[in-house]
Amino acid sequence: MENAGGSTIAGLEAEIMFAATEKLMLMMGLGYLDTEYTELTLSDTQTLNNPDDEVDLAGNELISAPKVSGNISIDYELYNGDRGYLSWNVNANYQDKQWYSAYNDKGGYENIKQDAYALVNTRMTWRGINEDYSVSIWAKNLTDEEYDGYAINLQAGFGFDYFQAGPPRTFGVDATYKF
Structure with a gap:
């Protein structure tokens, strides 16, 4: 494992309720990140026969650091009565x-x-x-978006790239009781 010699991270985040x-x-919520390795040299994975070959990765973006991220949430109280209340998010x-x-x-990492x-x-x-107590029914990834939660280049040892798929559309029920 190797560490980067240096990096810079600048960002801005705003939230409103x-x-x-x-x-x-x-x-x-809205977030903006500007990330960059300022000092990073790793082995050149395309010339494995020569372990002294290196590639300068200064200027590359940091791992798992999207430039823009955002979220929106809507909560609505459908019912409020003597026995409890029903909300929808x-x-x-x-x-x-x-x-x-x-x-x-x-270095062959363009798909990662x-x-x-x-x-x-x-x-x-x-x-x-x-x-x-509470009882919830829920659904995640309603549009059944296909995405990868992680990926790694295994070309040198195994001849392929590995992608870990994000969860598909899922449904569930939760129940909670406090005592």
């Missing part, structure tokens, strides 16, 4: 393109990345009046 009505809450998350290798697009994608999720929750 807005109660549109007594029953409707909107939340949004819809949220979405966006990730810009990101690299899974410090090589970025050099994830292009920009967005995920949409939802949840409906019933809570008891004392909030001592």
Whole structure:
């Protein structure tokens, strides 16, 4: 394992919450990252026969650091009565393109990345009046977006790139009881 000699990270993040009505809450977030290795030299993976061959990766983006990320969440209270309340949430998350290798697009690593994608999720929750119990039904990745959570170049040893797929559309039920 090797460490980078130096890197710079600059960013900005903004969040806002807005109660549109007594029953409707909107939340949004936006992030921007500007990352760069300022000093990083690794083995040139395309000339493995000569271990002294190196490639200068200064200027490449850091691993798993998308330039832009964003989220939005909408909470709506559907019912509020003597026995409890029912709420509904819809949220979405966006990730810009990101690299899974410090090589970025050099040395045969051009595929070890994830292009920009967005995920949409939802949840409906019933809570008891004392909030001592709740039951939720939920769905994640509603649009069944295909994306990779991680990737690694295994060309030198195995002759292929490995991609770990992100979870597909999933559904579930959660129940909580506090005592």
